Amino acid sequence: MQCDVHIEAAVPRVWDLVTDIGLPARLSPELQRTAWLDGADGPRVGARFEGHNRNTLVGEWRTVSHVIEVDDQRAFAWAVTAPEGGLYGDASTDPAKPLATWRYDLAPEDGGTRLRQTALLGPGPSGLTRAIASHPDREEEIVAFRVEDLRTGMEATLAGIKTLAEGGDR
Template identity: 65%
Template sequence: MRFADGPRVHCDVHVEAALPRVWELVTDVHLPARLSPELQRVVWLDGADRPVVGARFEGYNRHDKLGEWRTVSHVVEVDEPWVFAWAVTDADGRFGEPTLDPAKPMASWRYELEAEGEGTRLRQSALIGPGRNGVTLAIERWPDREEEIISFRLKELHAGMETTLHGIKRLAEEQQ
């Protein structure tokens, strides 16, 4: 896969909890920082305290190879209790020109929920780019390894999603 193809990854899990309970957890933007290996902390901006289209939040990230950086995410879709999506921007110019334009995100993330039997099917997905990010930096440094770089990053993201989704599952099921 090439960066221009719009690399995507997703992971899903069945949660033995009702849709409203799972929705409550996935729309708590602070929760993934407790579960994710990369996201360290989240802070709502502009007086927001819940996801509505146009709301923004800062994310503080850490990666062994990239160090630490801050992002600003823009909520781009909320369809309660089915979809919560946000676009991640590089407000500080960590990976290129600073931008707060959600149309040029470093990545876009999405949760999708679906009733499944007595529980909920929860899917998390990510699209890398089209804006500059750590993957584009690596590709510029090693252009002959583009597919390998993208494959590695997609595997990292998938592993992080699995950790996050299984954490949400555990919390949802134990708080029934």
């Protein structure tokens, strides 16, 4: 799934915002807070950060994300895994088998920036996998609800980035 927005700000300004891992926690209805792990202090391939999430249906959970791509002012991507003993039990801690993969792509457009946010669920098990396993007869409804929930969060995050980038505030 992907959402995108045109932002009336230069790519470097938008890049600074999307590579600030703390910013989405201010904008997203689900992500509550983040912190770099292992002494990392910024985006570089291999760096890890934790995310703390909250959803009214699932409750609260922690994830560990692994930065998998940093293409300066073009793309920033991370693979989300479950920590040992996390909410999803046997979920993968391997970034090659993530719960989800998230990315931002930036491109110059009409004097501003086209910002695209993409989320790919799986291939590792997640809360969605668990919900479907508990209610296989409602798979279509469960997936549709989660997709809409994610889209709402992505649109809120992109709108917030747009406002900050165009307004000059951080």
